[in-house]
Amino acid sequence: MSFEPKILGIACNWCTYTGADLAGTTRLHYPQNLRVVRVMCSSRINPSFIFRAFQLGADGVLVGGCHPGDCHYNTGNLYARRRLAVTKKILEFAGLEPERFRVEWISASEGNKFAQVVTEFTAQIKELGPQQKLKIDELLEKI
Amino acid sequence: MLKKISIKKINDLAAALMEKGTLLAPVKEAAGHNFAEIKDPQQLDLDYYNTIVSPKTVFLPQKEDFVRYETAKPVAEAQPVALNIKATFLFGVRPCDAKSFQIMDIHFHASGIIDPYWQQRRDATVIFGSAFDLDIPAQDADFYQTLGIGAADPEGSDVFMVKKGEDLLMKAITPQGEEILARLAMLGEGKPADKKYFEEYIKKGSQHQTRNMCLDPQVIAKKLEDIFHSGEFWQAQSAACLSCGICTFVCPTCYCFDICDDTLFSRGVRRRVWDACMFTDFTLEASGHNPRTHVYQRLRQKVCHKYSFHVRKYGVISCVGCGRCTRYCPVNIDIYSIIQDAMKA
């Protein structure tokens, strides 16, 4: 069987999550590897969530927020941009493929962009193969 | 029984021990030596002073899994984690550390409820003690002499080893020691000269200089009780203390642990993990109350536990003067100096 990656998405309620809904409303098809957590704002994303997602076995993590300037909470995504940029640099220096972590600004009207990003990202992760560096292997076997 | 082997052939000895069980010995790592399982006989290395972390890890590993479970399943279906005890040879233990096992034995299996993990591992392990090299002065941090331990003290070892030129002399101290030496065919018999050398070495070891003061356990225990409430004394002593866990983690006689549950995807394990009385949350209660919020209270607990409470409860000081806590303290706090100051206080 071909490798079907698990991709964790974290999307802000106002833009990207709504954009994802729009992708559905307009019946745009995209791969089903993404599982989305809804948060109110991309600024809610604690960098440790990203580390944890990889530990839980995510092969890729996609964060979606409003375009800079459009944040429902004014400036949330501007903080998020800095914080997540640092997160990415840390993952990269630790030796994880930085391509596994992606941040995109997707507005509520960009259903097509959402579908396109997910399609691209899934293909990219498939190419990279399973993420095993940070994945927790302990505790997994059943008793 | 005194046996000997050429140090050049020490790897043969390692191979033989590995055949009979698990061989643990100091292995060189980037920052120094640590006890680890020898996987390749060539790894055995006698060129060390002492390990960073004490060999208590062998009997009280930093992490010990008790039981595995699935959170959704009934309690009765949880599976205790098997210990898989194998014959183990703990090779190259310094006299102070060998002594520490005896002190820890009192806590873990000579009083109250017996700790099955400690007990089973201890029973399955033969201790090959190894004298410090008397030609090299003891490190500044060491003070095992103060605790009545010689640099070539066989107490606590099953087999005790002394270097003699190109040879390693090995003497059985306990019946277990006798037994294992008898089973090691590559060992040569010790000559009378070797025996004499060995005995003199041990004697000489007791004179080997470390920092030393005259310390009566009952006196220091009482003294610490007297100054227990002297905030000034303890605050001065702890002024530099960072409240990290190094001193307790490297210590051969610190045993505090925490019990915690780690879960993932509704599977979990209950385990114990070393804890340290120096950590701020060590005594944090579920109610949020913490009786030891200050650094000085924690350092006081550590010192008093070793030199007072342990004496009161078990009759001996819970310290062997190995010097690790002092050596690795990032801010050079020295328990020997604290005890010295306490006696003067």
Added chain:
Amino acid sequence: MTDFKQIENNLKKEAKKLLESAEVPVVLAYTRGYDEKHPMPFAAKSVADVEKIVFNEYCNFNMARYIMRFPDAAKIAIAAKAADSRALVVLIQEEKVRREDLVILGIPASGMKDPKTDQLIDSRTTGGLYNPVEYDILLGEEIRGQKTVSPYAVLADYEAMDKEARWAFWKGQLDKCIRCYACRKACPMCYCDPCFIDQNKPRWADKAPQSPGNMMYHLTRFHHLAGRCIDCGECSRACPVGIPLYLFHKKVAKECEEMFGQAAGMKLEDKPVLVDFRVEDSDQILK
């Protein structure tokens, strides 16, 4: 090379003056430990304590670590080398202490050594600086003309590794961690109590010293120190198992400086970069 004796004498002189004036109840400096090579951080609280003050090439400790221990002291005087002064600047930025409550006794220092290895540490972990960036009194001649090395030069080898090698390196290093937490306790910027890793709700990682928990602890800590780490190297020197944490912190500091144009703890009026933003920050930083 710094004249350590001269600094020590000046330190004693100033400490005496300050303690005599009764305006400053605490002078944070160094004292002798169990031997010369092992000095200790020291809080001089009386004129009698002044005699116990020492300064030598092993006095690496970042004294900024201690300023929050004296909530009752109206003012604190503190001996501060370059790194200590940068740490103080960050702590002032973060309002953990007020500039006016500090008397910074600046120490220009070169020739500092790691007592474990006896190697010079100057260019490795002090951000390439020899002189304090903020002080009230300078206790020696400002150091000029030293060869300046980029604080990030030591990273070159690690940056050149491919990602697999880098992963192997860091995994190997972080797996050694015994979770004694000396790194965070020695760090002047790690003042959280409790630390996130000690939290039960949420439980970010296992308490046990094994790979997943170690990774979570260290990666998150690198993040928490992003834009705040002032490159004193105390974390690495404190580590009993020799993990070169400073390398990772340095790398993050370098990235932050490149992305946000600001090095930590250089100017009092700066804001730590991760609690700040510019509208014109580029999306390129996320690529």
Added chain:
Amino acid sequence: MSRIGVFVCHCGHNISQTVRVSELAHFAAGLPDVVVAKDYRFMCSTPGQDMIANDIREHRLDRVIVTACSPLMHEHTFRKVIEKAGLNQYLLTIVNIREQVSWVTDDIEEGTAKAKALLNGAVYRARLLAPLSSRVIDVNSDVMVVGGGIAGIQAALELANTGKKVYLVEKNSTIGGHMAQFDKTFPTLDCSACILTPKMDAVLQHPNITLLTYCEVSEVKGYVGNFDITVRQKARYVNHDKCNACLACTEKCPGKGISGWDEGLIKRKAIHIPFPQAVPQRPVIDRDSCTYFLKGKCRLCEKVCEQKAIDFEQHDSFLNFKVGAVIVATGYDLMDTRPLIQYGYGKYPGVYHALEVERLFNSAGPTSGKVTMRDGKEPQAIAILHCVGSRDKNNYEHCSRVCCMYSLKFAHLFREKTSADVYQLYIDIRAAGKGYEEFYNRIIEEDVKFIRGKGTRVAPSADEPQRLIVEAEDTITGKFVRLPVDMVVLSPAMVPRSDYKEIARLFNLSTDKNGFFMERHPKLAPLATMSEGIFIAGVCQSPKDIPDTVAQANGAAAEALTIVSRQKMELEATTAMVNPASCCGCQNCVRVCPYGAPFFNEQKGVSEINEALCKGCGLCASVCPSSAIIARHFTNEQVLAEMEGLMEF
């Protein structure tokens, strides 16, 4: 151990065609803590809702998961359902398997697998959900309006007429604002004063309005429904209660100061009222031009005042008001055009800016309505330059919206009052508004010369030293033109008040790049701001004309009314809170919050959050290094658990 009910919706075929719904329900039933799992054709239908409600009671459910369409569709519906059945509405979790699963795939295997993963995440999350309740607060029914221009006046009157008490704060000594400076208003050309002064007077007379002129807001505390505002009453040196507005003082006063009201075109007395119809009709003393304050003696005004109203001992005083909502209508300034040296404003006396020209036209103005220049002569040729500093990437990119129209108005008035040739130099004429295009057409008919091209330079004429040459490129003919004129009128960019930063700080408003206050949403909430209970109206939000300003003022009044007409209001339940035991006092939360909700409690050394200000974005929780902040409904644990569930299968 929770008791979770899972309800899987088919949504007709919408979901069931690409997700095997009964398999999904069966899968759910096998998950830990799930006590009941069902699927149904339309969960949002009445029978579907009843089924959920019945199961909550029958199975004593304490968590409900509805696996259906997007939470943005029916979260509200199902919250009501479970609430009616006795469960706290926040114990509901919606799994979006329509918009984000069934509609985006045609592979039923993939769809079912993804739906299972999402559902599992929801179960993990649901276990950790906590009931939340909205805090109910008392609402103060008074409103403060900041800014006494037409926007503020209009808003204050509207509110006052509904019976609400209004505090109208104006920093000048009179209300009226820029509109009171104008002579005529476009496109109807009615007299500005004639339509404004009755309103000004109505404000003064209104029993529900407390007029606070010569006042500035100095501190704002509190939150929606309960603002606590301190206003600084600047010293007037005239006791307004005693003064009977005989104005004898202003006659005798020897001090001369520059009249801001008349845009500096003339001087006025140190003790003065800005203009004859000023409201209130009470003079103030300007310290900077008062002989007594400058030289230590004079006090002529004191001598002539029969009411003994002059009080040189007056100090600034601070007044405190409690209000439920605030309308900020602080208006605008014209851009200072002096830095645009190519236009020579401030250098050549023949160059005027728009407000100066307004005053020239005004019969109560410095020239009593005659168009005479600074040298007393009537201009023979006049050039009106549009878009000075606006629509200009080097200065302000925005269009100031009203300049085209007032420039046309100027042209008309110039033509009416003088015999001068009038040139309009414009980029294009923007005449969108009721009657505006008609007005434009009318002006074209009035023999005004239109040159489509931006004025690029104003310089003295080499031939006639008293005249100016205006250079421009006529983009219709493509020719470079040089117009000899006597008077140049600049139509500068409208920009925020010079103190906009202070106002923004006080009311925690954000500003756009030009400094105009940001509305909460450019389309759907143009009057609300990110600070709950604070509304904006008029040009402080962006340039606009009088009708739009008045409309906004009415709108802002209505918005304020929706708050203050309630006695109680519910606050957001999904706010953040600080666990003091874990707070390390780093104050990151205080630094980052766009709403100013977290504050530092110095005594306890920990941060606290004013929940009334919190909007629940969660930024503070993610910048909190010690995980002390609990972002309700999106706590660290809840998010981590959901992630764990999503990644399990």
Added chain:
Amino acid sequence: MINKNPYIPIPMKVIKIIDEVDTRDIKTFRLSFLNKEDEASFKYLPGQFAELSIYGKGESPIGIASSPTEKGYIEFTVMRMGTVVPGTVTSALHDLDEGAQIGIRGPLGNSWPIEFLEKKNVVVVGGGFAFTTLRSLVNYILHEDNRKRFGEITVIYGARNPGLLLYKNELAAWQKRSDIKTIITVDKGDESWQGREGFVPAVCKEIAPSPQNAVTVICGPPVMIRFTLPVFFELGFSKENILTSLEMRMKCGIGKCGRCNVGYKYVCSDGPVFSLADLEELLRDFATYK
């Protein structure tokens, strides 16, 4: 316990859950043994405790509230901990349903010194939630097999308000008995409260139990203890005859993990029951009893 691993809990089944107080944050759990041999080896006395264990959450040391004279089950009364952040284990316990399984380790610690109490008058003083092992003791003494081994029994029990009294039905039953003197008091009553109002120390003073051949057993919040002890000193009780039970941060419960020491004693294995004389001898670095 020789052959058993003391760190691994035995499985129990929750057979009954009783909401004790109005605030619903204290519940009593009645547990029965899943294995007969566990039941046989679980021999306890009043005053002992056990670690209640929920896999995935952790363990919590809780005093045994039932009396060994009650057969077939044991009972624990548990308060949900935490104000801002709920306590992990106690919350999980409170979320349990009847029929659920949990683990327990025990019995642990010493007990109320039964032999020492025999033939003596026993004054039981309790406050609020800290009445659980006292209830065990009282029920033990009241059992027909035991009653005559003890002298007079006086119970003085108080809570902040009537709704916060534990074991209300039992208290009522005790009040009706003649072989025990039961005084119930609340700091402040409500409309329906017909009983006594007043703080426990004041009530003790008023009742003034005789120190003659008497021992007092006190458990309660620290503030109650602080004000009650002087009352008993004044009445003439010696420190040897005042007993209390400590609460500490216990983990292992068997004296190994090293965190619950008071001076040289471990509360979990040397205690939790101490006489005031014992405590005097120990170093008091814990604020609670300072």
